[in-house]
Amino acid sequence: MTCPRYIPHNAGICKKCWDVKTEAERELLEELNVLKAKSDFLHLSSINHENNSKSFTDVVLIASDAEAVTPPIHAHKIVLVSRSPVFKAMLENEMEESHRSIIKINEVSYEVLQNFVNYLYTAEAIVDEQMACDLLIMSEKYQVAYLKRQCEKFLASKLSLEKYLKFYVLAHQHNAKHLLDAALTKIITNMDMVTKREEYKELVKSDPHLVLNIHETYFSLYVAETSTRSTV
Amino acid sequence: MTCPRYIPHNAGICKKCWDVKTEAERELLEELNVLKAKSDFLHLSSINHENNSKSFTDVVLIASDAEAVTPPIHAHKIVLVSRSPVFKAMLENEMEESHRSIIKINEVSYEVLQNFVNYLYTAEAIVDEQMACDLLIMSEKYQVAYLKRQCEKFLASKLSLEKYLKFYVLAHQHNAKHLLDAALTKIITNMDMVTKREEYKELVKSDPHLVLNIHETYFSLYVAETSTRSTV
Numbered sequence: 001m002t003c004p005r006y007i008p009h010n011a012g013i014c015k016k017c018w019d020v021k022t023e024a025e026r027e028l029l030e031e032l033n034v035l036k037a038k039s040d041f042l043h044l045s046s047i048n049h050e051n052n053s054k055s056f057t058d059v060v061l062i063a064s065d066a067e068a069v070t071p072p073i074h075a076h077k078i079v080l081v082s083r084s085p086v087f088k089a090m091l092e093n094e095m096e097e098s099h100r101s102i103i104k105i106n107e108v109s110y111e112v113l114q115n116f117v118n119y120l121y122t123a124e125a126i127v128d129e130q131m132a133c134d135l136l137i138m139s140e141k142y143q144v145a146y147l148k149r150q151c152e153k154f155l156a157s158k159l160s161l162e163k164y165l166k167f168y169v170l171a172h173q174h175n176a177k178h179l180l181d182a183a184l185t186k187i188i189t190n191m192d193m194v195t196k197r198e199e200y201k202e203l204v205k206s207d208p209h210l211v212l213n214i215h216e217t218y219f220s221l222y223v224a225e226t227s228t229r230s231t232v
Numbered sequence: 233m234t235c236p237r238y239i240p241h242n243a244g245i246c247k248k249c250w251d252v253k254t255e256a257e258r259e260l261l262e263e264l265n266v267l268k269a270k271s272d273f274l275h276l277s278s279i280n281h282e283n284n285s286k287s288f289t290d291v292v293l294i295a296s297d298a299e300a301v302t303p304p305i306h307a308h309k310i311v312l313v314s315r316s317p318v319f320k321a322m323l324e325n326e327m328e329e330s331h332r333s334i335i336k337i338n339e340v341s342y343e344v345l346q347n348f349v350n351y352l353y354t355a356e357a358i359v360d361e362q363m364a365c366d367l368l369i370m371s372e373k374y375q376v377a378y379l380k381r382q383c384e385k386f387l388a389s390k391l392s393l394e395k396y397l398k399f400y401v402l403a404h405q406h407n408a409k410h411l412l413d414a415a416l417t418k419i420i421t422n423m424d425m426v427t428k429r430e431e432y433k434e435l436v437k438s439d440p441h442l443v444l445n446i447h448e449t450y451f452s453l454y455v456a457e458t459s460t461r462s463t464v
Contacts, residue, residue, distance in 0.1 A: 012244030012245065012246065012247070013244065013245040013246070013247065013249075013250045014244065014245075015244070015245065017245075018245045018250070018253075021250075021253050021254075021257065022253075024257060025253065025256060025257055025260065028257065028260040028261065028264060029260065031264060032260060032263060032264055032267065035264065035267040035268060035271055036267060037378060037381075038271050038355045038378075039267055039270050039271045039274060040378075041315070041355050041378040042271060042274035042275055042276075042355050043274055044274070044310065044311075044314050045314060055309075055310065055313065055324065056290060056308075056309040056310050056313070056323070057310075058288060058290070076288075076308065076310045077287070077288040078276065078287065078288050078289075078308045078310065078311070079276075079310070081287065081288070082276050082277060083273070091288070092287065123270045123273050123274050146269060146270075146272075146273040149269075
């Protein structure tokens with residue numbers, strides 16, 4: 001937006017431009033309220049909610065965490081297939097006669113699975129850092145792009161020196177591009193400190209290719225910077 | 233927001249206040265994008281969509297429009313009960329054994345029912361005026377408050393001299409307070425013209441109480457106005 005009466009010396013904005021901005025803000029607020037109401041309408045009650053726990057469910061999910069036996073989580077096929085292309089392929093290829101399917105999910109705790117399924121109904125999750133890591137893994141496995149993006153965002157906001165490499169490895173393993181970029185930027189900016197850390201030394205042993213990737217990125221940036229400087 | 237450097241004569245707004253407003257707008261836009269993504273995530277594919285037409289459905293709705301035989305509309309109980317307390321009561325009181333229920337809905341066309349069910353999945357409907365009236369009736373019957381509000385809003389935006397009384401009657405019959413208020417305001421502001429119309433004369437015959445209600449509101453406003461004038 002340009003303000004024809006803007007005068008740099010007294011840093012003034014004309015009343016007309018101000019009013020246009022105020023109107024734009026009012027319209028945004030209105031749009032926001034409409035979307036909030038729509039979102040509330042589309043929100044399906046959490047299946048964790050006691051009353052709803054078994055209402056018309058047609059599928060059961062079981063967290064198969066090592067040898068532990070965990071309670072079944074009742075859900076609706078329509079919700080699973082709407083949210084995840086993996087569940088869609090899995091359930092739509094089933095024999096039509098099987099009215100009630102059981103899906104066993106390996107290497108996940110009951111708590112994580114419950115949170116994951118709950119998210120598919122509500123688009124909401126109360127997460128700590130560990131839960132966000134676990135949900136990121138689940139969302140990649142079941143291709144729930146929206147949840148994955150939320151987890152990446154949350155984890156990127158928690159990046160600290162101790163976690164740069166941990167999150168970088170996690171993001172690499174689970175194809176989380178946004179988190180990978182965020183962690184890589186932090187690592188490169190703090191290369192001196194990162195390379196001195198114990199986690200770095202361990203990563204060199206366990207996954208040298210990943211460490212090489214960091215150095216190559218660092219190198220290419222360094223070269224770019226140096227060449228800019230030389231041109232100047 | 234106050235602007236300490238606001239000078240009425242040249243109608244200027246200081247740069248600082250302008251920046252605060254710009255930041256507020258940026259935040260609103262960001263919030264809007266988050267909500268849009270959430271809404272898209274929660275959106276269930278329309279059941280009208282070919283691929284989804286029968287996926288895991290457990291209930292069938294049939295529009296019973298006079299004697300006409302209309303195609304069944306397949307749906308999911310979880311969606312119906314989540315959106316409508318009436319469907320909730322109806323379906324949750326069913327015997328548990330009935331895996332596939334049939335709900336016959338009287339006095340509604342196939343097209344309206346299809347649009348109504350589709351709305352329960354998507355929170356979206358392409359409507360003309362007649363469809364908005366029909367959906368308003370359905371939303372009142374099945375207590376889908378959000379859809380009802382949308383229909384009222386749409387119809388209120390279409391108010392014209394020919395429709396003041398029609399919409400007023402519709403709103404009264406189907407308990408649509410917002411539309412009722414909007415129509416009543418228009419009627420009272422244009423009493424002279426309204427009382428000359430054919431629809432008015434017909435309404436006097438068919439529902440004198442409703443007409444009396446208009447006059448009473450007009451009278452109470454007139455008295456209020458006169459008393460204000462006398463005090464001044």
